[in-house]
Amino acid sequence: MISYLIRRLALAVPTFIGITIIVFGLMHMAPGNIVDFYMAANSEAIVDAERIRQLEEEIGVNKPIYVQYAKWLGRVLVLDLGVSFETHRAISTELYDRLGATVSLFFFGHIIGWPLSIAIGVLSAMKPNSWIDHLGRSVALIGLSMPAFWIGAMLILVFSVELGMFPSGGSVSSSMSDSSTLGYLLDKGWHLVLPAITVTVRTMAITMRVARAELLEVLRKDYIVTARSKGLTETVVLVKHALRNSLISVITLIALSMGSILSGAIMTETIFSWPGVGRYLVHAVNVRDYPVVMAITLLVSIIVIFSNLLADICYTWLNPRIRYN
Amino acid sequence: MSLLDVNNLTVKFDTPEGIACPVDNISFTIEENQVVCIVGESGCGKSITARSLLRIVPTPPGRIARGEIKFSSQHGPVDIAQLDSNGETMRSIRGNEIAMIFQEPMTSLNPAYTIGNQISESIILHQKASRREAWKKSIEMLELVGIPSPAQRVHEYPHQFSGGMRQRVMIAIALSCRPALLIADEPTTALDVTVQAQVLDLLSKLRQENRMSVLFITHDLGVVAQIADVILVMYLGKIVEKGTSEDIFFKARHPYTRGLLDAIPSLSATQRKRLVPIEGSVPSSIDLPPGCGFASRCHLATSRCFEETPEMTSVSFTHEASCWNMPARESGDSVRPERNADS
Numbered sequence: 001m002i003s004y005l006i007r008r009l010a011l012a013v014p015t016f017i018g019i020t021i022i023v024f025g026l027m028h029m030a031p032g033n034i035v036d037f038y039m040a041a042n043s044e045a046i047v048d049a050e051r052i053r054q055l056e057e058e059i060g061v062n063k064p065i066y067v068q069y070a071k072w073l074g075r076v077l078v079l080d081l082g083v084s085f086e087t088h089r090a091i092s093t094e095l096y097d098r099l100g101a102t103v104s105l106f107f108f109g110h111i112i113g114w115p116l117s118i119a120i121g122v123l124s125a126m127k128p129n130s131w132i133d134h135l136g137r138s139v140a141l142i143g144l145s146m147p148a149f150w151i152g153a154m155l156i157l158v159f160s161v162e163l164g165m166f167p168s169g170g171s172v173s174s175s176m177s178d179s180s181t182l183g184y185l186l187d188k189g190w191h192l193v194l195p196a197i198t199v200t201v202r203t204m205a206i207t208m209r210v211a212r213a214e215l216l217e218v219l220r221k222d223y224i225v226t227a228r229s230k231g232l233t234e235t236v237v238l239v240k241h242a243l244r245n246s247l248i249s250v251i252t253l254i255a256l257s258m259g260s261i262l263s264g265a266i267m268t269e270t271i272f273s274w275p276g277v278g279r280y281l282v283h284a285v286n287v288r289d290y291p292v293v294m295a296i297t298l299l300v301s302i303i304v305i306f307s308n309l310l311a312d313i314c315y316t317w318l319n320p321r322i323r324y325n
Numbered sequence: 326m327s328l329l330d331v332n333n334l335t336v337k338f339d340t341p342e343g344i345a346c347p348v349d350n351i352s353f354t355i356e357e358n359q360v361v362c363i364v365g366e367s368g369c370g371k372s373i374t375a376r377s378l379l380r381i382v383p384t385p386p387g388r389i390a391r392g393e394i395k396f397s398s399q400h401g402p403v404d405i406a407q408l409d410s411n412g413e414t415m416r417s418i419r420g421n422e423i424a425m426i427f428q429e430p431m432t433s434l435n436p437a438y439t440i441g442n443q444i445s446e447s448i449i450l451h452q453k454a455s456r457r458e459a460w461k462k463s464i465e466m467l468e469l470v471g472i473p474s475p476a477q478r479v480h481e482y483p484h485q486f487s488g489g490m491r492q493r494v495m496i497a498i499a500l501s502c503r504p505a506l507l508i509a510d511e512p513t514t515a516l517d518v519t520v521q522a523q524v525l526d527l528l529s530k531l532r533q534e535n536r537m538s539v540l541f542i543t544h545d546l547g548v549v550a551q552i553a554d555v556i557l558v559m560y561l562g563k564i565v566e567k568g569t570s571e572d573i574f575f576k577a578r579h580p581y582t583r584g585l586l587d588a589i590p591s592l593s594a595t596q597r598k599r600l601v602p603i604e605g606s607v608p609s610s611i612d613l614p615p616g617c618g619f620a621s622r623c624h625l626a627t628s629r630c631f632e633e634t635p636e637m638t639s640v641s642f643t644h645e646a647s648c649w650n651m652p653a654r655e656s657g658d659s660v661r662p663e664r665n666a667d668s
Contacts, residue, residue: 221432222427222429222432222433223432223433223434223435223436225381225427225433226427226433226434226435226495226498227435228381228419229379229381229419229420229424229425230419230420230446230447230450230498231415231416231417231418231419231420231421231447231450231451232416232420232446232450233411233416234411240438241435244437245435245436245437318437319436319437320436320437320439320482320484321436321482321484
């Protein structure tokens with residue numbers, strides 16, 4: 001098992017390098033660099049060509065792309081993410097400030113959404129064609145049919161613009177700076193509701209459907225009949241004998257959808273002006289802040305690769321036939 | 326009172342095509358320490374009968390439409406047909422007083438748990454044993470069913486066992502709570518012939534040691550001849566003939582039973598006799614026409630057979646059959662089942 005993990009981690013290195021080369025290349029194919037964006041943003045400023053060249057020299061964007069990449073890679077290997085072109089602050093500090101918002105969105109979205117959708121899937125499978133089954137499947141179909149940006153926009157339209165129940169964006173009210181800790185937390189939670197729903201609805205829909213289908217499949221197996229013939233209660237049959245065997249597909253699904261979950265977060269953060277990493281990435285791409293884009297890319301690929309590794313470890317627990325040697 | 330007394334049991338299935346009746350008005354009894362065999366081809370209702378006794382037929386679509394299943398439980402007589410299938414009384418009988426083993430040992434054990442976990446589960450549930458005691462008992466049970474080095478193998482998973490060994494594990498689970506009745510639903514069908522014989526020997530040995538009754542379901546007449554006290558021949562949800570081994574093998578009266586016996590190959594047959602198949606196939610049990618279910622395949626059928634359903638009629642004290650045209654059969658021309666002839 002340990003040697004397997006080491007081998008998997010070693011194999012992850014070329015994957016990381018491949019991803020960074022592709023992203024680096026794509027970034028540089030987009031027209032313009034950060035200096036051009038400064039110029040465009042401050043059109044009244046008069047800057048001569050000599051100064052522009054000097055600036056480009058300073059941040060290194062005038063060098064050939066492979067030189068820029070090699071320099072960047074050299075820094076990353078000593079765990080230095082570099083400095084933002086835009087703010088001249090260390091990127092690790094910039095990310096640290098925004099990671100909290102993204103993590104809370106992830107937590108309130110998925111860490112609640114996954115178990116909830118598995119639970120609904122289980123209830124549906126236990127009583128196929130009952131009202132909860134029909135309700136769950138209908139909601140899942142609706143959730144699957146709508147892209148995240150549309151769901152977000154509709155939620156804002158209905159719940160903030162029309163009903164005024166929830167804020168339309170941001171992570172905290174401006175009036176909250178001098179309030180108590182509890183009030184502050186409640187205000188944060190209040191801001192979280194709509195973005196958390198937006199970020200998780202699609203994943204929940206898919207997870208629910210897979211959990212239901214897989215459990216129905218397992219409930220037809222011979223060993224479920226054996227379990228019932230022992231005189232076990234339905235709950236034990238379901239939770240001990242059926243659920244564990246049906247979770248493999250759900251875990252696979254969650255691990256594989258990690259990439260799209262993170263891209264969904266980018267969309268959601270942009271719609272709700274959520275001060276997280278996703279919105280920062282969009283901004284960094286817009287102003288061609290190369291080191292920031294690369295740092296976030298690296299972060300996302302690490303999360304995806306590790307969640308897949310975690311899924312592989314989960315398999316050995318769920319199914320003892322799976323052993324890595 | 327008998328251990329189990331089934332009267333007029335009828336099981337119906339509500340299917341989109343109509344109401345099917347896989348078990349149609351059957352009655353039989355199982356006495357203490359008796360081996361009763363149900364014989365019949367696929368789809369004749371053997372397994373549904375067996376599963377109805379434990380109330381593990383999925384509802385819907387299945388339901389007990391009529392009849393009673395009287396069982397002499399430790400806590401007095403109960404009618405299983407009237408019990409809530411997931412209620413406490415039924416669950417305390419299931420796996421404890423009536424246990425079951427199945428046809429497919431390869432898929433009947435949960436792949437995610439160790440053998441020890443799956444055996445001790447029953448013991449913890451029914452005998453209120455601690456985890457440690459149940460584990461010890463599991464090792465003893467594995468030893469009893471003849472699994473070598475049980476103390477190590479108890480920690481292993483089903484995929485580390487062969488088919489025959491898994492069926493032994495299933496037997497260990499079934500017998501762990503010393504049931505009064507063991508239902509064996511084609512337990513040897515999926516096994517190699519040599520392993521079949523071992524498992525049968527094991528079952529007979531354990532049955533005698535535990536003074537346990539067995540309801541044995543099979544389509545293998547060779548197996549039946551070896552173990553049965555009473556044989557029930559089922560066709561299309563009905564019991565068509567009922568009797569002792571001798572009644573069935575030497576004095577069979579129903580054309581279907583005789584057809585089954587004629588279809589057994591014999592190693593000891595002196596002349597090169599062709600096997601006689603039963604022509605046609607089993608009709609669907611949905612919307613059955615009136616009359617005898619076997620009439621369409623029976624070479625003795627008369628117009629009466631297509632109109633009226635024959636009742637079970639007594640042939641002798643132990644022997645009953647349901648046929649309008651029961652032929653007399655001399656005991657001399659019977660076909661001996663192979664296993665019997667060899668042993």
